[in-house]
Amino acid sequence: MAETGRLSAPAAPPIAPVTLVRVAIIVFVLLFWEAIARSGLLFRDVVPSLTVIGGALVELLADPTYYRHLGVTAGEIGIALGVGGVAGLAVGIALGGSRLLARAFEPYLYYLGPTPKIIFFPLMIMWFGVGPGSKVAMGVISCFFPVALSAAAGMRGIDKVLIKVGRSFRAGTWAMVTKIYLPAMRAPIINGVRLGLGVAIIGTLLAETKLSNRGVGFLVINAYSTFNMPRMYALLIVVFVLSIGANALVGRLGGVGDIKRA
């Protein structure tokens, strides 16, 4: 296979083979989907025709109430990322700066990080009510752990020389944090925020599907309970595009464009 690659390389085809394969896969999937939709093999509407989904997508994007719900969800995620991110950053810097604290408390964070957060939702409802408060809280719990763990690891990875420079200038704690630590850990922090954003989106939206009357999660579960499948597909497409886009954007901001690094 490597031989054929070498032989055909100088020819430089007008369209890259990779693009060709991608287009072929997309076309195949769409045709397969349409075939299933028209075959009547599955229950009607479980796999709606592409034109129907496209119609629902256009209808959704033209609907002003959708943007209101999107705004609610975006606000919740934004606040959650702010609160959870700052808390995670503070805890991460504290843990990364002290070997004793890290050894004492980091195992708890490390082992609590990958537990299912959504099960805390009943408690969050009790603490913060059924409104947006409990959804924000879910987002905060979700994004705190990845940000804290990345910040702690980033703090430990700072070049010791930079810290010594700061100390020799007699920088106070605040100056050390803003002038030395934060700039030096930009990449791990951005990576932590990227991971945190992903789980904050999940935490907030899942909470909305469980109990709420606003937000995109509510729209999804509402489409389910009214069995409006084209609308549900349209909503899922929008949510996927938005969250993958947000993820890539945060990665691009930090210059860590490689989304494989999870």
Place this chain on the structure above:
Amino acid sequence: MNRARRTFLPFALGFGALVVFILALEALIRAGLINRFIVPLPSQIAGAFGRVIVEEDIPHRFLVTAREALWAALLLLLVGVGIGVLLYRVRLLRQATETWVAALASAPTVLMYPLFLVIFGRSETTIIMMGFVAGVPAVILKVIEGLASTRPVLINVGRSFKLTELQLFWKILFPAALPTIFVGLRLGMIFALINIVGVEFLINFGGLGQLINDLAERYDLPGTYAAICFVILVSVVFFFLTDRIERWLRPVD
């Protein structure tokens, strides 16, 4: 002696802080500073453990969730590793789709659960499939990474012994990639378990996740807190054990 003290002090600090926190919580609730109808007494929660385990038949629920996890793991192993190997072998396919898989890994796939509810019904299949979908991108990516980072020396040794492609795969590539593949499977299982328990909770069906929903809806607060602690404990134990296996598998540099 010195080493023992070095590991003991942080442990004592961490564990001590936890104990102090629980005691302070108990005191604050008893003093009426925290509403005991929102946060029950830690002693009540501890007392609820036994009741929940016996009355709610936790062993059975645990087995239900474990069975779902096992099916998801099997699917991850077959499909995830299978697709990973396929993408590694067919380079063009890999170049075309690897970024898609990575994007899928960062997408909130768990939000598709209402869709899966329609397709598979309110059943264990929905839960298993949600777990599988959440875990499979990580497995695929790690399998490719593991196979692709096999040291060329090892492959050359295989070639000089005139191994067939199949032998080369099973004798050289696969064993060399095994630690990374395990990392992928573990990562995939963590995502799968989060989704399995989460979807159980969300659709009120199945094992441990449903228990929390059930107790919360009955407003059995000490029971809810105890069940949450139990689920956290189970996932921490799973995470800890697989972490150990991963370290054991990791080659010594």
